[in-house]
Amino acid sequence: MSVSPPILPSILHGGRLDLARAHFPQAPEPWIDLSTGVSPYPYPFPPLAPEVFTRLPDVAALAGLERIAAAAYRAGPGAQVVAGAGTQAFIQSLPRLHWLPRSRPATRVSVLGLTYEEHAAAWRAAGAEVARVETLEEIAAAEIGVVVNPNNPDGRLEPAACLAETARAMAAKGGLLIVDEAFADFLPAEASLAPHAGEDGLVLLRSFGKAYGLPGVRLGFALCGAALAEPLRATLGPWSVSGPALAIGAAALADAPWLAGRGVALAQEAVRLDGLLAAAGFEIISGTSLFRLVRHAAADRWFAHLARRGILTRRFGERPDRLRFGLPAAPAAWERLERALESAQNDL
């Protein structure tokens, strides 16, 4: 059989149904998008007031949202919480903060392991030398360290105490540790570094859209001390968070019971997904409640087999034997995934 051409833009992101449709025009609609780590259960936010659209985003509403986020994430007492238009806004801004030394032509940045690629890309674009390292000791030796925790795509989880120690070591020499907790919402609170946010040399990133299933809203947070929060706010500028994001974020982040309920359901569904994938011959590597990373010698053919059935998964240019599966939402999506996994014998 012929394998469809690969879908490999410069940085691979999930969610590119447009590319999938172009490559697999015969696939049945609607596509089931399992290529992202976004929860399939959007937070049921209340209707938006017209003022959310018709007025400039309110300064007081922004401060209110940041207070709600500080409580929801259990930020440390010395932490400032800065809201932005998605974690990506902070990933773009951190390499361009005023305090970064401009006299030196390049900053040395170390990123832990194979991970979300935008961190390295943003630092490189700002002129930094970026290295991938494999241990926290190597992170501690860099000027700037980046750890995605839990990691995307493999779910690797560094203990918060070790990360706090790494941040302290980096702070002592004027360095900075960036911990991206985009997928931390469904872990026990103890897994988060949030209580340490506010300590020198540490900035914590939290994503709103993934756990709450609303990535189109564009909302994320940086938790850090005042010395970093001030230039971050200056770099984002006024009104960087939209009116809808302020309203939806404030409602969702104040609703702890909803998140807890989702967490239980998603954990059960991740187990169910592991079972289906293992039965189809995949080796389960790991993941989080929002995505599972698996290995298969014929991963590229599995990708194409599923895509022809209108199911988009995430693959990795650098690791062609791996696929990442997000969680199906509706029973019909589970059923289509089960059928597609069972029907592969002749196709692979």
Next chain:
Amino acid sequence: MSVSPPILPSILHGGRLDLARAHFPQAPEPWIDLSTGVSPYPYPFPPLAPEVFTRLPDVAALAGLERIAAAAYRAGPGAQVVAGAGTQAFIQSLPRLHWLPRSRPATRVSVLGLTYEEHAAAWRAAGAEVARVETLEEIAAAEIGVVVNPNNPDGRLEPAACLAETARAMAAKGGLLIVDEAFADFLPAEASLAPHAGEDGLVLLRSFGKAYGLPGVRLGFALCGAALAEPLRATLGPWSVSGPALAIGAAALADAPWLAGRGVALAQEAVRLDGLLAAAGFEIISGTSLFRLVRHAAADRWFAHLARRGILTRRFGERPDRLRFGLPAAPAAWERLERALESAQNDL
């Protein structure tokens, strides 16, 4: 009588009803906010599909919006249109583009006249020396020039041909002219520099929220050549425009008849507002269809008089004899403004 304490944050912006309420707690509700240059007539956008919130902003939808904007603004054939989360996103980004020389400690930036203060603030924050100048000749002599056209708050309008010539002169020596057309939507098309967008040394900024009455959405555009568009996109990063902004912007910018109709109505209402203000003793300086700038020796007392009646206007720390009035929307708001303007005799 005692004058209430001034409302003067570091940069004065309109729309701070929170501060107004704190300073004038006895004012009747609802406040009438005439302190911004936002149209009181929001575009009646259709209901938003759930996917606008539940999916990452779509790459194809972004490209579609940019095509619609290029047509709506009549961008030149060599222009790229870059969408961002409001004009402010570009004001924040332009001083931080990769191509700016980092070897030199400061860039010399000239800003034409008293104008929207965030341009100068963003360049200063990035280490530039910013000067206010009064002529296009002085703009042409700078490395980076900023012209808000028509100007906020005084409506001053530089002919497009003169600005195009200025941009050419600056391009010839490697400079850049930034023309902020945030309030150009209701002017004849000939007033806009958009047909020149794409020429070297020129970037044009367009605001969505003001003319369409939807500033909470956060949407704006840069029109420029590829050499500038590419680093601008890289600085903004992926998904910088939210799902709601993509959907609302595409619907509104494709609806030329709606905008034209609004333009006629707003022009009539600006004349009506001038009449009321002149009758109350204000000297009309100028403005646009979305705001009027007036002078009065007792402008500070007028500000307080109106605020006590729940009407917020915009004042200027540097020009204490001036006030800017946005347009009231509902008949009730017009009536309250009229009564407040007529009742001032004893209060001033």
